[in-house]
Amino acid sequence: MEPFKTHRGKVAVLDWTDVNTDLIIPARYLKRVERVGYGPLLFADKRYVPGGAPEADDPDKHGPEAPDFPLNRPAAKGATVLVVRKNFGCGSSREHAVWAVAQAGFRAVIAPVKGEGFADIFEGNAYGNGLLPLELPEGEWEAIAEAGRSEQGAEVTIDLEALKLTLHSSSGEKTFAIEVPEAQRHRLLNGLDAIAETLLDEPAISAHEAKAPAWITPQPA
């Protein structure tokens, strides 16, 4: 996994609430067995002109982009930080949703209100893929979203080491503190493989298994 230390990039604002993972990537694209190639499939049914969604077996084959979709605005082109509303990523557990966001070039997603910004499974999947899910207080979120909606757009710098976010917009710079759980921060900063880390605790896992009641293991049938 690519480490995440500091990142500066343009923001794209999607002003919809309760964006579910079927919207982020429709189920027909989940038939792929690969782990890459999901970038063009992000918001496949919204991002292209009607009838222009990518082919399931060839994601790079798709119609022109729909000009009115918020991520296609000129100011959002090349954005690497996605600004969304509450309960982003609700619905299905598909990690393909995170793969699509990350492989479309995003490194972070910013949502309003601590504990309400992201659906639980999406949030966990995001960390697992080096995509930073940030929840900010409503006012700070609004400042970033408002700057991002402007004609010239905005950029942010996320400094995971110093735990701060700086908004760069036409009206100057503002810096906010950010919160990231320490274990996740450690993994992101170092780009660690979670499995290798867990296997350091193998003795504790074996000890737990040794005291499990016999009825817990499925009977051979």
Added chain:
Amino acid sequence: MPETLFQKVWNRHVVKATDEATLLYIDLHLIHEVTSPQAFDGLRLARRKVRRPDLTIATVDHNVPTENQLDIREPMSRRQVETLRDNCKEFGLTLFDVHGGRQGIVHVIGPELGLTLPGTTIVCGDSHTSTHGAFGALAFGIGTSEVEHVLATQTLWQGRRPTSFGIEVRGKLAPGLEPKDIILAIIRQIGTGGATGTVVEYYGPAIEALSMEGRLTICNMSIEAGARAGLIAPDDTTIQYIATGNRPFAPQGAALEMAIADWRTLKTDDPSAFDRHVVLEADKIAPQVTWGTNPAMTVDVTGRVPEPDKVPFASSEDARRALDYMGLTPGTPITEIPVDVVFIGSCTNGRIEDLRTAAKVLRGRKVAESVRALIVPGSEQVRHQAEAEGLDAVFREAGAEWRESGCSMCLAMNPDKLTPKQRSASTSNRNFEGRQGPGGRTHLVSPAMAAAAAVAGHFVDVRPMLAQGN
């Protein structure tokens, strides 16, 4: 300090805990073809094995065609199913494949085979894993990286422990009402993000009165309110289900006695232990119908399509987008909305009781000419049971299609799909845009309400139909 059922199950699975993260042991890992291929690839790349093949069970469900399970024509679907077969062989895992007698939707076969047990932790790369909570198991959906992590370590890291959310359902469901109406009424009341960060426990007389099938329907849709998991405390109904059914994987004899003694201790000590608590009166619930594009956008069948500025939990813009997608005009009575397709099945409502209820409505009646009705058993076992009871004949005589088991029209990954602008009455769990096929319009209802809509050709209150009989 009184503890909740959730805390008790959580605590007994803690392998290691730090200030902000907990390593939880996983007792059962269910796998299907959609969310596992990249996890197995990861294992191969790192030269890792599956730690506990005996706690890992696979089936195929999402891509399986329900007209003929053996005939997967779509090359990508076929490749995904074959990839799972190859992976199970390579890593030595049990796979319940089609026509083997035990295949079915992963959340239907777990309980019916006796794999789902109280007090255990269960995960699957599928958000509807919450279903298994009906047995008092802590069961939740995970992403593919986590699938790989569980395969390799049989554990899972969890961040801050979710809070406990008690949902008490008092009173008694009226005739014609179903568990589906309870859970839709709950989501309508608390919103699609209303339980985010929590584990819900459902309790109260209306829950205790439910069969295991009904409880599974309730817990299944916990995720639609954002809950990490949904739980119901095990009781006599639970123990009866495990001990007396044909549950080949469940403990037997002395092991079962030991297990039962343990399961009896699995309950919330006192409702004051919940971090949050809401109450619903079952007697006041009417048959529920969703009108919009998330499961909180729900009204009574006797109600009307709402004005966009009167939709709870949605901005008027979001509501207008939903109305537009659904092709509905505010003020339209729900019973005047015609349906093109009726789908009875899924991990929400594809169990034997659901089919019995649908048969009760369809017996001696006919599916309207304008309607295509699909009835899809949740598993091969459910199909065989339904056929033994003659339900398939009832469905066929009514003019409905009786299919083979799979996820079917719940999510448009197999040939069962809506075409653009087609409108369905569906017993599944998600009415998201495009969920049943691009442009398709989904209304979620109970099996009885779906069957009634099939007969009438539009939504209709099933209560008088059930009262008058046939």
